Amino acid sequence: MTPHYELFDHTADLGVRVRAAALAELVPPATEALYAAIGEVVTTDAARPWTLELRGDDPAVLLRDYLAELLHAFDCGQQRLTDVHVMEFTPQRIRVSGKMRAVDPAASDFAREIKAVTYHELAIRPIAGGYEATYIVDI
Amino acid sequence: MSDNYTGPLERIDACRWRIPKGYKAGMRVDGIIYADERLIHSIREDKSPEQVANVACLPGIVGQSLAMPDIHWGYGFCIGGVAATDPAAGGVISPGGVGYDINCGVRLIRTDLTRAEVQPRIEPIVNRMFDTVPCGVGRGGRVKFDRGELRRLMRDGSRFVVESGFGWDQDLEVTEAHGCLPDADPDCVSSRAIERGADQCGTLGSGNHFMEVQVVEEIVDPQSAAAFGLTIGQITLMIHSGSRGLGYQVCEDAIHELRNVPEKYGIELPDRQLVCAPVQSKEGQRYMGAMQAAANFAWANRQIMTHLAREVFSEIFRRPPELLGMRVVYDVAHNIAKLEEYEVAGEVKTLCIHRKGATRAFPAGHPEVPLAYRQVGQPVLVPGDMGRSSWVLVGQPAAMEQTFGSCCHGAGRLMSRGAAIRAAKGRSIEKELLAGGVVARARGRTGLAEEQPAAYKDVNQVAEAVDAAGISRKVARLRPIGVIKG
Numbered sequence: 001m002t003p004h005y006e007l008f009d010h011t012a013d014l015g016v017r018v019r020a021a022a023l024a025e026l027v028p029p030a031t032e033a034l035y036a037a038i039g040e041v042v043t044t045d046a047a048r049p050w051t052l053e054l055r056g057d058d059p060a061v062l063l064r065d066y067l068a069e070l071l072h073a074f075d076c077g078q079q080r081l082t083d084v085h086v087m088e089f090t091p092q093r094i095r096v097s098g099k100m101r102a103v104d105p106a107a108s109d110f111a112r113e114i115k116a117v118t119y120h121e122l123a124i125r126p127i128a129g130g131y132e133a134t135y136i137v138d139i
Numbered sequence: 140m141s142d143n144y145t146g147p148l149e150r151i152d153a154c155r156w157r158i159p160k161g162y163k164a165g166m167r168v169d170g171i172i173y174a175d176e177r178l179i180h181s182i183r184e185d186k187s188p189e190q191v192a193n194v195a196c197l198p199g200i201v202g203q204s205l206a207m208p209d210i211h212w213g214y215g216f217c218i219g220g221v222a223a224t225d226p227a228a229g230g231v232i233s234p235g236g237v238g239y240d241i242n243c244g245v246r247l248i249r250t251d252l253t254r255a256e257v258q259p260r261i262e263p264i265v266n267r268m269f270d271t272v273p274c275g276v277g278r279g280g281r282v283k284f285d286r287g288e289l290r291r292l293m294r295d296g297s298r299f300v301v302e303s304g305f306g307w308d309q310d311l312e313v314t315e316a317h318g319c320l321p322d323a324d325p326d327c328v329s330s331r332a333i334e335r336g337a338d339q340c341g342t343l344g345s346g347n348h349f350m351e352v353q354v355v356e357e358i359v360d361p362q363s364a365a366a367f368g369l370t371i372g373q374i375t376l377m378i379h380s381g382s383r384g385l386g387y388q389v390c391e392d393a394i395h396e397l398r399n400v401p402e403k404y405g406i407e408l409p410d411r412q413l414v415c416a417p418v419q420s421k422e423g424q425r426y427m428g429a430m431q432a433a434a435n436f437a438w439a440n441r442q443i444m445t446h447l448a449r450e451v452f453s454e455i456f457r458r459p460p461e462l463l464g465m466r467v468v469y470d471v472a473h474n475i476a477k478l479e480e481y482e483v484a485g486e487v488k489t490l491c492i493h494r495k496g497a498t499r500a501f502p503a504g505h506p507e508v509p510l511a512y513r514q515v516g517q518p519v520l521v522p523g524d525m526g527r528s529s530w531v532l533v534g535q536p537a538a539m540e541q542t543f544g545s546c547c548h549g550a551g552r553l554m555s556r557g558a559a560i561r562a563a564k565g566r567s568i569e570k571e572l573l574a575g576g577v578v579a580r581a582r583g584r585t586g587l588a589e590e591q592p593a594a595y596k597d598v599n600q601v602a603e604a605v606d607a608a609g610i611s612r613k614v615a616r617l618r619p620i621g622v623i624k625g
Contacts, residue, residue, distance in 0.1 A: 007557065009558055010212065010555060011211050013214065013556075039585075065395075075277060076334050076335050076384075078277070110276035111583050112346060112556075112585065113276045113345040113625065115240060115387040118214040118215075118412055119215075119394065120214030120412040121214075138239050138387075139346050
């Protein structure tokens with residue numbers, strides 16, 4: 001299964017559904033979907049290495065927490081994660097590295113402000129040939 | 140998987156529908172939805188009634204889990220939801236019952252200007268507002284506060300910014316809670332939240348937030364309209380915004396911190412977005428302190444934008460705002476939790492009232508209604524959509540008896556954002572609005588499409604439903620002629 005995402009309707013908010021063959025493969029399209037929900041987020045060439053490690057007991061919550069970190073970096077630092085490399089994603093731990101790049105607001109085309117990645121209908125479940133992750137962002 | 144609600148909705152009367160507490164395990168009280176026959180059809184088309192039933196499971200809930208006619212699917216609580224819990228009986232506070240945009244709310248400003256004076260200049264007015272009021276994704280404000288000032292702002296709310304020159308003392312008299320919740324505790328607000336909102340006080344944001352120039356087109360209750368200073372043909376200004384990034388992060392932090400708290404107190408929840416803590420627990424008190432600080436930030440935010448709007452009108456009409464009669468009519472929160480007193484089974488109790496997309500609606504004589512309005516009741520501000528109408532209502536005694544002094548907060552969404560974008564394909568919403576007499580400017584690429592009038596229920600139906608239910612009474616209908624959006 002090729003990793004992919006789709007945005008789906010959720011009344012005033014927006015839903016994201018991601019499918020991939022392995023847990024770790026869910027992370028890059030989940031990341032892309034977050035930025036797609038914001039709009040066209042264009043970055044400059046300047047980049048700095050970035051790593052994140054989170055521990056827990058629920059892979060869906062770990063994925064949400066990772067996405068919340070990216071949202072914080074976007075909101076407070078005007079930065080976007082690129083070159084996402086998932087070192088580990090298990091129900092107990094997520095480790096991701098990549099390059100954090102400065103957003104170019106003039107070249108970007110923001111569609112909407114995301115307030116949060118919610119816990120509402122948050123899930124990762126096995127499907128035929130892999131996994132499906134679902135999360136809802138509050139607009 | 141169907142997104143429709145297929146559970147029970149038992150008709151009580153023309154404007155109320157019951158979800159019996161036997162519907163699902165864990166419900167402690169019934170759910171009640173306020174809606175007339177026309178509105179209930181669209182309400183069944185999403186899962187918001189299921190969320191009303193979920194809220195009925197919260198410990199310490201009193202009366203019923205309530206929803207107003209503008210109900211639609213949210214996260215945890217539905218939008219349009221009202222829930223009262225009794226702290227003395229283990230009642231909880233839930234950040235999901237307030238929402239991420241803490242003290243999102245609406246402010247109405249009246250003017251002495253008439254439509255005849257403003258209509259010829261509406262385009263420059265809207266353009267000037269668009270340039271002056273920061274709006275859109277992540278936009279920082281024109282007014283900067285250092286950390287010390289932000290702490291005072293979170294503690295003192297609107298008063299701090301009025302004392303800093305952004306408004307008039309009388310603005311505070313007509314702001315819910317005078318624009319300040321006294322138990323706000325800036326020490327409970329994380330550095331992340333402060334960082335996220337630091338430069339956003341005095342900014343509109345995006346999504347459904349707006350600043351709108353309106354004309355009073357219909358008056359239904361002349362006595363209340365006179366008390367509020369509203370007359371036919373008059374120009375008003377409406378502001379809809381909240382606590383921006385600071386409030387979002389306070390909610391995010393609280394939900395994170397409360398993750399394991401329900402288990403600690405033996406609370407079982409049907410949706411983890413409903414995480415909560417007993418109001419009187421240290422976790423509950425910490426959230427209350429942070430939430431109230433964010434609420435004060437939101438009131439200060441709308442106060443600064445009031446100042447900016449006054450500057451725009453003053454510049455265009457070459458008169459000071461005082462001479463333009465730009466007085467605040469009222470400012471109400473519609474995403475908040477507050478401790479208020481109600482009579483329950485003959486006993487006066489202090490309850491924690493969650494209003495998630497619901498407006499306070501106190502009747503005549505209530506001590507928290509401003510003196511100038513105490514003979515008629517509290518103004519209830521109900522924005523509609525940018526093409527049709529908004530309403531000013533007035534709180535009624537039945538709200539105290541039935542809905543813990545609460546009413547609807549808007550029209551309520553009818554279409555999802557995606558459906559609205561699809562419906563707008565090949566059309567220019569901006570041109571359609573202009574053809575309807577509304578000059579609109581939006582920062583975001585999809586803003587006007589997602590917020591197009593057809594995306595919302597008809598606010599006239601919503602106002603009629605709460606009027607018929609007796610929880611608020613219609614006072615005046617306002618029609619937009621100019622709007623800016625993020």
